[in-house]
Amino acid sequence: MKMLRPWPTKVSRPLADYRVFTVRSDLKTSPRTGNEHDFFVIDCVNWVNVIALTPDDKMVMVEQYRHGSNTIELEIPGGMMDGGEGPLETGCRELREETGYVGENPLVIGQNYPNPAIMTNTCFTLCVRNCACTHATELDPGEDIATRLIPLAQIPELVANGTILHSLVIVALYQFNLWRKP
Amino acid sequence: MKMLRPWPTKVSRPLADYRVFTVRSDLKTSPRTGNEHDFFVIDCVNWVNVIALTPDDKMVMVEQYRHGSNTIELEIPGGMMDGGEGPLETGCRELREETGYVGENPLVIGQNYPNPAIMTNTCFTLCVRNCACTHATELDPGEDIATRLIPLAQIPELVANGTILHSLVIVALYQFNLWRKP
Numbered sequence: 006m007k008m009l010r011p012w013p014t015k016v017s018r019p020l021a022d023y024r025v026f027t028v029r030s031d032l033k034t035s036p037r038t039g040n041e042h043d044f045f046v047i048d049c050v051n052w053v054n055v056i057a058l059t060p061d062d063k064m065v066m067v068e069q070y071r072h073g074s075n076t077i078e079l080e081i082p083g084g085m086m087d088g089g090e091g092p093l094e095t096g097c098r099e100l101r102e103e104t105g106y107v108g109e110n111p112l113v114i115g116q117n118y119p120n121p122a123i124m125t126n127t128c129f130t131l132c133v134r135n136c137a138c139t140h141a142t143e144l145d146p147g148e149d150i151a152t153r154l155i156p157l158a159q160i161p162e163l164v165a166n167g168t169i170l171h172s173l174v175i176v177a178l179y180q181f182n183l184w185r186k187p
Numbered sequence: 188m189k190m191l192r193p194w195p196t197k198v199s200r201p202l203a204d205y206r207v208f209t210v211r212s213d214l215k216t217s218p219r220t221g222n223e224h225d226f227f228v229i230d231c232v233n234w235v236n237v238i239a240l241t242p243d244d245k246m247v248m249v250e251q252y253r254h255g256s257n258t259i260e261l262e263i264p265g266g267m268m269d270g271g272e273g274p275l276e277t278g279c280r281e282l283r284e285e286t287g288y289v290g291e292n293p294l295v296i297g298q299n300y301p302n303p304a305i306m307t308n309t310c311f312t313l314c315v316r317n318c319a320c321t322h323a324t325e326l327d328p329g330e331d332i333a334t335r336l337i338p339l340a341q342i343p344e345l346v347a348n349g350t351i352l353h354s355l356v357i358v359a360l361y362q363f364n365l366w367r368k369p
Contacts, residue, residue: 007333008333009250009251009252009259009331009332009333010252010259010331011252011257011258011259012252012254012331020203020205021202021203021210023202023210023227024227025227025305026227026229026305028203028205028210031254033254035328035329035331036331037331038328040328042328042329044254044329045205045206045207045208046254046255047208047229047255068191069191070191070192070193070194071300071303071304072194072213072215072226072228072304072305073228073229073300073302073303073304073305073306073307074300074303074306074307075193075307076193076300076303077191077192077193078300078303115349116349116352117352117353117354117357118253118255118256118258118260118352118353118354119301119302119354120255120301120302120353120354120355121253121255121256121258121260121352121353122253122254122255123207123208123254123255124255124256125255125256125257128354146217146220146222146224147217147224147226149191149194149217149218149219150191151189151190151191161365164361164362164365165362165365165366167297167298170298170299170300170303171299171300171302171303172299172300172301172302172310172354172355172358173302173354175299175357175358175361175362176354176357176358176361178361179346179357179358179360179361179364180346180347180357182361183343183346183347184347
């Protein structure tokens with residue numbers, strides 16, 4: 006069986022800072038051929054997405070306009086891990102800021118690489134139960150978000166029929182399905 | 188119910204070309220506040236990921252070193268849509284180049300936005316059946332890939348236990364599960 010090895014980095018060169026991500030160029034040596042190749046890498050902090058459940062089996066979802074795709078997407082709450090925060094803190098903070106909901110027993114139920122080919126970061130999936138709306142939302146000036154309560158039983162159909170399109174949301178929903186039905 | 192609207196773009200300014208993606212800055216107007224904000228956007232061509240099945244219920248997977256995460260990942264074959272290609276052509280080409288496998292009846296079974304917050308592109312999920320290894324692999328100099336045949340029944344456990352971590356691969360596997368068990 007063919008075994009693969011990591012490519013050692015010879016030189017890493019920062020190129021640009023775009024606020025929510027930076028770009029660098031890494032010169033690496035192929036362990037297979039010994040030749041050098043350069044690769045562009047997008048550096049990001051880690052992200053958290055939150056499966057937030059109410060006592061009556063609904064999921065707290067958010068609808069928001071997205072500047073990359075130029076579309077309005079049905080998603081779950083989430084965001085970037087600010088300096089020093091762990092995944093539980095980030096997830097509970099983003100849930101509260103984006104929807105006003107607060108819950109109990111936050112638990113990391115999965116993680117993934119958003120794009121290991123060109124991005125460095127990890128995305129965590131958090132599950133929070135017994136959620137209730139107890140706060141006002143606190144949106145950033147660049148955000149415009151509406152809360153939607155969706156019955157749990159409807160979610161797989163919303164993935165299958167293409168209503169939910171954000172890859173990291175689909176990943177969180179699959180990890181949640183596998184976690185609750187082991 | 189609060190309804191969201193897209194943000195009109197006032198000025199779009201190209202910033203840098205990094206070969207497999209470009210970065211631009213979009214100045215947009217919030218339809219909620221009327222204020223202007225600028226957003227960095229990563230422009231990419233579309234991607235395709237391939238669920239390739241053998242007649243004995245195995246999935247043709249690939250193991251490869253990834254330069255963003257600096258890890259070796261278990262994934263499915265896939266790649267970028269080259270100029271003029273449709274998703275079926277790209278998927279069948281990448282499957283053949285990366286693994287040497289060729290199959291029948293390619294079908295797009297899903298699509299997603301890899302990251303609608305900051306990326307513009309779409310990723311398609313292709314399913315190809317009756318696959319057999321009939322060609323030699325053709326790897327790019329920057330690639331180093333090993334084929335792995337994984338029994339279909341093992342795949343959900345490999346997602347649940349964190350062996351499979353590439354978000355777009357996890358999305359394709361969930362879309363495949365939902366498509367085959369409607």
